Amino acid sequence: MATREVATLKLGHVELATPLLLAPIAGYCDLAFRTVCREYGGVGLACTDLLSPQGLLRGTATSLDLARTNEVDKPIGMQLYGSDPEIMAQGARWAVEHGATIVDINMGCPVDKVTKKDGGSALLTNLDRAVKLAERVVRELEKCPLDAEEWGKRIGGVRRQASGIGHQGSVSLGASSSRPVPLTCKMRLCWSDADYHAGNACSPHLARMLADVGVVGVTVHGRTTEMKFSGVVQLAGIARVVEEVGGRIPVIGNGDVREPEDAVRMMRETGCNGVMIGRGALSTPWLFRDTWSAMCGEAIPSTPDDAEKTAMMRRYFEMMREYRGDHYAMTQIRRRIAWFAKRMIRKDPVTGRIVGVKPLKEAIRVAVGPADVHVAFDRFAAGELNQFAEVDEAESGSV
């Protein structure tokens, strides 16, 4: 099949191998999960979950766990939240010193704990504050540039996969061969539904002002803060940002991408330069691989079979144990099996009923330790737990 040329995504001097980004999803997109997605291929950039700069600077265990990365987990965006320019600037410096390829400011989180302190999407209600915050962080990043050798490490890690990723990301270095870590911002369309429907969304204006102060790219989740995660993503709202920015910086579209064609459609209908995928990846970590193939006009690789999915889940579980310990791995695998199970649903060839892997989920839910989890996978692989059962509520639920 013919291979189509797809424009690469450049965030400042950092060129990504694909225009597909793994979203920050607090509590889910940890180092182990990012690695799983990267191993399938197609991930141009992955991001940490939102990080508290105060927590990083104080060295609290939770913040350090969340910020954990390694040489394979590159390129990596580290996302900070907050509203105090000095603390955010120091947090950004910390991120540079601890492996970030990109620093991102969260301007989209709708959660009270964050917005009550003027962070996250509360910044959409005070554009002056948002722009000054970003400008202060850009200036701080300029003070701590990285040399060519370090940039080589920050951009590496993207592997050539069967899906045909043709190149690794790259970095263009100027004469001084020393460049700062670029800043991006992730936002929603605006705070209120009324503003959005009246044509007064602030995101186009904000994106343009952020470009003026040196932000190299913006991600736009096509919902308002009031929508939280309900309703349908508004592609027209993303398109307005693309139009207003006029190609000065790339705009990354985000929201409701569950299948490769959703991403293709988002790019076509909004003109955005890249697509960020969140919840879709939780059940389908190979979605980046498949989407990249679709974008390149290539055949979409075959879906991993149950044996491959089981091997992936085991590997994910073992990486969580290695990076975060058994307690964390056990808690996570119990919640995550429901997500992976969504892609193990099928039609029973005999009865025609829609069935899922309830017995496997149940065995993992009652597992007391890691050995039990592996026994559950062994039994599933041996067909002992392979009794597919009718799909229950949890299998069709979401985060």
Ligand SMILES: Cc1cc2nc3c(=O)[nH]c(=O)nc-3n(C[C@H](O)[C@H](O)[C@H](O)COP(=O)(O)O)c2cc1C
């Ligand atoms: C449980 C949960 C946690 C999230 N955590 C973050 C976060 O830490 N930072 C952020 O910018 N967005 C966060 N998001 C928003 C996602 O990054 C993304 O913008 C949103 O889910 C829409 O994309 P999707 O439909 O592909 O999931 C979170 C979303 C969910 C559901």
